[in-house]
Amino acid sequence: MPKVEIKHLTKIFGKRIKPALELVKQRVSKNEILERTGSTVGVYDINMSINEGEIFVIMGLSGSGKSTLIRLLNRLIEPTSGTMMIDGSDIAKLNKKEMIEVRRKTMSMVFQNFGLFPHRTILENTEYGLEVQGVPVKERRERAEKALANAKLLDFKDQYPDQLSGGMQQRVGLARALTNDPEILLMDEAFSALDPLVRREMQDELLDLQASVQKTIIFISHDLNEALRIGDRIAIMKDGQLMQVGTGEEILTQPANEYVRSFVEDVDRSKVLTAENIMIPALTANIEVDGPTVALRKMMAEEVSGLVAVDRHRHLHGYLSSDSAIEARREKVPLKDVLDKMPSVSHDTVIMDLMPLIYDSPTPLAVTKNDKLIGVIIRGRVLEALADSTSDEEETIDV
Amino acid sequence: MFNIPKIPLGPWVKDGVDWLTNNLNGFFSAIQHAGQTIMDGLTTGLTAIPIPIMIIGITLIAVLTANKKFGFPIFAFFGLVLVANQGLWEDLMNTLTLVVMASVISLIIGVPLGILAAKSDRSRAIIQPILDFMQTMPGFVYLIPAVAFFGIGVVPGVFASIIFALPPMVRMTNLGIRQVPTDLVEAADSFGSTPWQKLIKLELPTAKNTILAGANQTIMLALSMVVTASMIGAPGLGRGVLAAVQHADVGSGFVNGLGLVILAIIIDRFTQKLSSSSRQQSSSKSPIKKWLILATAIVMIGSGVVSHLMSNQSTGKQVNLVYVEWDSEVASNNVLAEAMRQHGYKVNMTPLDNAVVWQSVASGQADASISAWLPNTHKALAQKYKNDVTNLGPNLKGVKSGLVVPDYMNVNSIADLSNQANKTITGIEPGAGIMTSTNKAMKDYSNLSDWKLTSSSSGAMAIALERAYKNHQDIVITGWSPHWLFSKYKLKYLEDPKQSMGKTENIETIVRKDLKQDKPDVYKIFNNFHWTSQDMQSVMLDVQNGKSPEQAAKNWISQHKSEVDSWFK
Numbered sequence: 001m002p003k004v005e006i007k008h009l010t011k012i013f014g015k016r017i018k019p020a021l022e023l024v025k026q027r028v029s030k031n032e033i034l035e036r037t038g039s040t041v042g043v044y045d046i047n048m049s050i051n052e053g054e055i056f057v058i059m060g061l062s063g064s065g066k067s068t069l070i071r072l073l074n075r076l077i078e079p080t081s082g083t084m085m086i087d088g089s090d091i092a093k094l095n096k097k098e099m100i101e102v103r104r105k106t107m108s109m110v111f112q113n114f115g116l117f118p119h120r121t122i123l124e125n126t127e128y129g130l131e132v133q134g135v136p137v138k139e140r141r142e143r144a145e146k147a148l149a150n151a152k153l154l155d156f157k158d159q160y161p162d163q164l165s166g167g168m169q170q171r172v173g174l175a176r177a178l179t180n181d182p183e184i185l186l187m188d189e190a191f192s193a194l195d196p197l198v199r200r201e202m203q204d205e206l207l208d209l210q211a212s213v214q215k216t217i218i219f220i221s222h223d224l225n226e227a228l229r230i231g232d233r234i235a236i237m238k239d240g241q242l243m244q245v246g247t248g249e250e251i252l253t254q255p256a257n258e259y260v261r262s263f264v265e266d267v268d269r270s271k272v273l274t275a276e277n278i279m280i281p282a283l284t285a286n287i288e289v290d291g292p293t294v295a296l297r298k299m300m301a302e303e304v305s306g307l308v309a310v311d312r313h314r315h316l317h318g319y320l321s322s323d324s325a326i327e328a329r330r331e332k333v334p335l336k337d338v339l340d341k342m343p344s345v346s347h348d349t350v351i352m353d354l355m356p357l358i359y360d361s362p363t364p365l366a367v368t369k370n371d372k373l374i375g376v377i378i379r380g381r382v383l384e385a386l387a388d389s390t391s392d393e394e395e396t397i398d399v
Numbered sequence: 400m401f402n403i404p405k406i407p408l409g410p411w412v413k414d415g416v417d418w419l420t421n422n423l424n425g426f427f428s429a430i431q432h433a434g435q436t437i438m439d440g441l442t443t444g445l446t447a448i449p450i451p452i453m454i455i456g457i458t459l460i461a462v463l464t465a466n467k468k469f470g471f472p473i474f475a476f477f478g479l480v481l482v483a484n485q486g487l488w489e490d491l492m493n494t495l496t497l498v499v500m501a502s503v504i505s506l507i508i509g510v511p512l513g514i515l516a517a518k519s520d521r522s523r524a525i526i527q528p529i530l531d532f533m534q535t536m537p538g539f540v541y542l543i544p545a546v547a548f549f550g551i552g553v554v555p556g557v558f559a560s561i562i563f564a565l566p567p568m569v570r571m572t573n574l575g576i577r578q579v580p581t582d583l584v585e586a587a588d589s590f591g592s593t594p595w596q597k598l599i600k601l602e603l604p605t606a607k608n609t610i611l612a613g614a615n616q617t618i619m620l621a622l623s624m625v626v627t628a629s630m631i632g633a634p635g636l637g638r639g640v641l642a643a644v645q646h647a648d649v650g651s652g653f654v655n656g657l658g659l660v661i662l663a664i665i666i667d668r669f670t671q672k673l674s675s676s677s678r679q680q681s682s683s684k685s686p687i688k689k690w691l692i693l694a695t696a697i698v699m700i701g702s703g704v705v706s707h708l709m710s711n712q713s714t715g716k717q718v719n720l721v722y723v724e725w726d727s728e729v730a731s732n733n734v735l736a737e738a739m740r741q742h743g744y745k746v747n748m749t750p751l752d753n754a755v756v757w758q759s760v761a762s763g764q765a766d767a768s769i770s771a772w773l774p775n776t777h778k779a780l781a782q783k784y785k786n787d788v789t790n791l792g793p794n795l796k797g798v799k800s801g802l803v804v805p806d807y808m809n810v811n812s813i814a815d816l817s818n819q820a821n822k823t824i825t826g827i828e829p830g831a832g833i834m835t836s837t838n839k840a841m842k843d844y845s846n847l848s849d850w851k852l853t854s855s856s857s858g859a860m861a862i863a864l865e866r867a868y869k870n871h872q873d874i875v876i877t878g879w880s881p882h883w884l885f886s887k888y889k890l891k892y893l894e895d896p897k898q899s900m901g902k903t904e905n906i907e908t909i910v911r912k913d914l915k916q917d918k919p920d921v922y923k924i925f926n927n928f929h930w931t932s933q934d935m936q937s938v939m940l941d942v943q944n945g946k947s948p949e950q951a952a953k954n955w956i957s958q959h960k961s962e963v964d965s966w967f968k
Contacts, residue, residue: 076585104591115586119604128600129590180590 001088002049003216004073004184008047009082011068011240014039017080030063030239042068043240046082050233055210055217057231059224059263063392065240066220070186072220073352075099086184104133105246108177112189113171116161122148122172123157129180140179147175150209167198171205178213185217191226203229224264228252236260276347278382279367279375282308287336292329295320306363309339314372318342320364344368351382356383419719420547422630425932427548429533434554435562438496439504445492448703454479454698463688463695464672478661487636487658494625494662495636497553501560505568506614513572513610514598523573530566538563538627546631546755550764551721556624556633564620565724575606615670623661632721632749632759636662642750645828661846685908704945712743717745718921723831724750725857727881728770730938731906735769735928738963741956744921754780754830760789762909766918767910767925769794775798775901776832776879789912792903800833800838801900802893803878805868812894813844822850825863829854833877833900840899852877866886881936883943890967927966934959 012020020039023032026157030041043065045138047108050056059182060066071077073084077093079221083090091102108129116125123144124131130140132200148154151171171191178187207230219251221227227234228248235245237260244256285295285307295307299322309317336340341358344366365377420427445453454476461472482491516523541562545555579602587597603610604626629637636658643652654804718739722732738744749757757777757920759765761784771777800826802813808815824841826834834854839846855863858878861884868888875893884890895901908925915922934955941951955961 061579071585074589076588100591102591103589107589110591111582111586113582115582115584117586117601117605128587132590132592132596132600145512176590379963 003052003087004050004218005085005189006046006048006073007083007085009044009072009084010044010080011065011072012039012080013042013075018253026277032056039234039239039352041390042077043072043237046242048235048245048246050216050218052216053214055219055230055231056139057219057221057227057234058218058237059221059227059234059238061222063239064237066222066237067188068240070188070218070220071238073279074103074186104129106182107184107186107346108180108182109186109188110173110177110190112192114161114166114173114193115138116169116172116176118161121158122153122164125161125172126176126179128176129301142177144175144281147179148172149176149179160338165198166194170194170202174206174209178209178344181217185215187217187219189220189222192222199226206230207307235261274347274351275345275349275365275367275377276369276374279347279377279383282376284308284310284314284373285335286310287317287334287339288312291334292325292335295325295335296329298323308342308364308366308373308376310334310373316342316344316366316368316373319366321363342366344373345377347374349396354382400832404795406756416547419544423548424795431552431554434549434557435499435552438500438557442493442496442501443707444494444700446489446702447707448659448699449706450483450488452699452702454483456695459695460692461665461668463692475630475665475668475966477609478665482658482661484958485654485658486657487639488718489551490634490636490655491658491662492638493633494622494637494659496619497556497625497633497635498621498662498666501557501564502614502618503591503622504557505561505565505621508615509565509568509613510572510610512565513569513613514576515692516569516573516604517576518594526569526573530569533562534566538624539630542627542631546758548763551749551751551755551759552764552948553633555627555631559628559631560621560624563624564617565946567616568613568862571616572606572610573849575609575613576602578609578813579605581675600926611670611673615667617667618670618841619663622659622666625659627751628754631755632751634749640749642724643858645858646726647856684907689779715916716743717747718767718918719747719749719765721749721751721756721759722770723753723756723766723828724881725770725827726939726942727879727906727935729948730935730942730951731769731930733927733931733948734900734938735966736953737949738956738966741957742967752828752830753777757781757784757788757909760784760909763911763913765911766914766921767908769906769908769925769928771799771907771909772798772832773907775836777833778901779835780832788909789914790928791908791910792909795906795932795935797932798879798881798904798906800836800877800879800890801895802837803876803884803890804893805864805874806889806891807871808873810895811829812845813840813890813900814894814896816846816850816875816893820875824850824852824875824877825860826852826854826877827860828856830876833879837877840895840897843897843899881932881939883936883939886936887943923930924966930962 012024014020014037016037016039020041021283022035022038024041024044028036033041046069058069068077072079073104074093079092082092084092085105089227093097094102119127119197120128123141126148127140127144130143131291145154145157146159149376151174153168153175156164156168158289161172164172170193173190175287191202194202203226206217208274219227219230225264231247231248233247236243238259244251244260246254252264283297283298283302283304288311291296298307299305306319306321309320311317317336319342320335320339324338324340325335328335340363342363342365342368343361345354345357345368347367347369354365354377358377364379366373367375367377418662439792448456457479458472458476461475462469465471482488512526516526538559541559542555545558549555549558583601583605584597587601592600602743603625625633625635626637627634629641636655639655639661640652643649643655667856677736709904720736721733736748749765750758753770756765756768756770757780771781773781773790794807808819810819824837828834834852837852841850841852864874864876864884865888866872877894878884878890910922911926914925938951938955941954942948946954
């Protein structure tokens, strides 16, 4: 039996629900329904089942109803009709008191803007879920501190949310949700407000966490890459209706309709993508001023094993590997004597033409524009670009 | 207009208030009694604290709450010293009591109402227009039912202040709770908070600053009602301001007003500190500071208790005397009160509007008034309350009231008036008896049919007369004697062939119905009290020439020992 099973779930906002429902059945668009009845279709006739322990990602553009859907699951928004089974019992039929119990024990939620209480310390925020349940102070402190220790935030427990960075705040939000030890974790665009680097970290952390705690996670996102990275299965929504549910592979290879196809941008990338599309920023050493020690420090800081050597005009001079830098330091020779040759391509070269170069070169490819270095291409990026997935720029599809 | 007969809205409201007064009398009396007891206790407590200790204590607390900023403590110190120096300390404490009570009750009523309005759109739709109504209705209007329900004194003042000051409290609470960010409310809900938990743990703490800003506004509005409330007997600085308006006394008006300003600024700064005390401040606030503040407060209260026990107060018989702020009545009431005090009575003098004077004696709120101008000037009121008061007869014979003009004007009779003085009669307080008789005269004399009667106050009328006299302009005033104006300027009464303005009158003494049983000795004093026009005139002149009413009364008493003693036999 699936953990969560949703059948014919519908939510119409507004006063004139009946006529709006009629129009939805006739496949009239959302905007037209709003114009004709003054009612908004939040979600319509959603059917899906979610299994125990999987990360289920719900995707869609803004306005597709994904946030409404997740709020229907814990009834922050009351459904118009439909059933929501959790472990075989319908929570749409519960009264207020029973619903509070479900929220306390079964599901917890993480919010896009963290939803931390500004007037409470990190610890007080984390223990909030247990506090409203009336758990004794000592026990809830212990559990909250444990959750914070897992999130590596125990040192900050007496600080206030506005003293923490966005990533830290979201870890607090997650710790707060986990302190309750819920069976289901609802995450509403939890990482969208974070910058790309931190976001990547959080995604990894979530995957690590999932490996150890095995919760059922319902994750809302508008970012296909995020969905593909963390989702066991993905549902794509449009205008409050479900387009397709499947694994990442299924969504990419067998899109159910035109909308999904355009959504995942399935095009033959090798013919249209150029070097510029897939390059990443180059990490450089300025050979006119930098010595080997500085170069090594840079490599350590950036966690790479080589740098592109340039002069102050960003003209390419070669590739400096970590071994060469160590050698230069030992031999007390300037950097320019230990550089490796580095193949370079122009910024408008198409990927097809990069192939032979990249396979033969031991170093990454340098990308130049008007003889100036603008980035580098590493092998994995080419493969990725050709593997019919998206390019790895942060392609957030927002309207 | 539109052939619709006039809707009897006024009578309906009056009937409603009468019904309430008659049917809820016990309830209102209970509130009035409890309120009066609490307020008296609070005022006694505040005035018992020795002035220097209180000033130093407040300054110290200001220093401790202001972080290294000394502007406010210095202001508080010198402001309070100035108030004490002007002899307004007791008034200040009375005002403080009124403001504190009105604010606390507004808070107790307002916050729950605000929460209700925030939680349900329907109740907001009901509450909002009522608040608008309450806030825009002139404060004076609330005084009328306040007197009907609670009589005179500080309780109706608080009642009127609450109605006037409550709206911002409700509004800001509603606003603050509605402004709590949606995602925080969702977070609280998603963890299964009950509505009550959500309110206590999230909404009120988040809305705290907005609510405190509302409280600050409420306190300021309550302060602004102090002057208005003093018209129905609320003691304090407002009384001084009101008296100054009625006597057109710029100096004392300014001093009393300044006292209010100083009090307002001090209260305002303290309440702002409450709302702006962010957690950074409170976390940096050492516990030593908190203890110091507490210790200061304890020392202040303790010293109050000690000095209260030390001063064995003369617990003489209480006499409640009510009067109108006319120069004549200020003279007579101060003389009688001073004389009674010298004989060991505790006299509360309450200045009120004339109609309220009669009402309060009739309802037994006050023991007596020695300011009834009969048979004519106060005819309407005497008619209305004839069954509810006991008239002890004249205390001063040979009073005249009528229309008065400077003697350079060549009219001698009311019937001669045609188009002088812009066809305007300059009057006094609208509730005064002489205004009623002037209105009657304007009906009786056809030549006055298109004349106007302007109302202001006795003091303003005197100033208008002085200006007209200096510029040699026409002016017609509602005058009465004994009055110092007649000794200062050459004036004459206009003849009154139709006798609308009354013949020569007497000032009479009225007491409440059961005074004779309750306090036979006091009753006897009122029964004996009498003096002459010359007596009164001499006291009035003293006051006019800059003596305080108390001082003028003492002088007169010391010069007329035997006469005064005869009242107490």
